Amino acid sequence: MKKIILVLIVAAMFSNCEQIEKIDAQMDADSTDIANEIADMTNTLVAVERLAESGGSELLFKASGTEPGWTAEYFSDKFKLVVDYGKDSLIIKNISKYFDLNGGYNFSYKNSEGGKEIHLNVKIEDKECIDAAGNKKNRAVTITYNDKVYKGCGESMN
Numbered sequence: 001m002k003k004i005i006l007v008l009i010v011a012a013m014f015s016n017c018e019q020i021e022k023i024d025a026q027m028d029a030d031s032t033d034i035a036n037e038i039a040d041m042t043n044t045l046v047a048v049e050r051l052a053e054s055g056g057s058e059l060l061f062k063a064s065g066t067e068p069g070w071t072a073e074y075f076s077d078k079f080k081l082v083v084d085y086g087k088d089s090l091i092i093k094n095i096s097k098y099f100d101l102n103g104g105y106n107f108s109y110k111n112s113e114g115g116k117e118i119h120l121n122v123k124i125e126d127k128e129c130i131d132a133a134g135n136k137k138n139r140a141v142t143i144t145y146n147d148k149v150y151k152g153c154g155e156s157m158n
Contacts, residue, residue: 058158063124063141065152066132072122072143072154081120083145090118090145120145129153 058076070083079095082088092109105124112118121144129140130153137153144150 060158061124061139061154061156063137063139063143063152063154064131065141065150068150070143070150070152072141079122081143081145083143083148083150088145090120092120117146119147124154 057078059073060076061074062071063073064071068083069085070081072082073080074095077093079090079092081090095107104126105122107120107122109120110118123142125140125142126138127140129137131137132152135153137155139154139156140151141154142149142151
């Protein structure tokens with residue numbers, strides 16, 4: 001009787017080992033999938049390196065305000081404005097040559113795009129400002145976009 005029980009226990013152990021080997025074989029990753037993932041990561045890194053080498057767009061100044069929510073960002077190659085919680089936006093390219101914060105800054109822009117008149121005035125004052133979250137910023141910002149006024153705070157990013 002003891003021999004039969006011992007044989008059954010040994011047989012059960014071998015059976016469990018075979019099942020574990022089958023599960024391990026199923027879990028092994030396909031080497032082709034791994035190679036494809038590495039190639040994708042390499043391509044992404046190469047693209048990021050090319051962007052960095054080409055000078056990419058650098059954020060110089062960022063401003064924001066509430067009621068209604070808006071953000072304005074001066075990059076090294078463009079100005080981006082998003083107003084009314086994202087309902088409207090504007091991007092002006094090749095604007096950085098006009099950007100200088102020493103003693104404040106004032107910029108006006110008018111254009112007709114696709115039959116739509118765009119009027120923009122950006123005034124950045126060299127004075128402390130406290131944003132809606134209670135954070136101190138070093139510039140007060142007033143933006144007039146298509147006859148609507150947006151007020152808030154901003155700061156240099158460098």
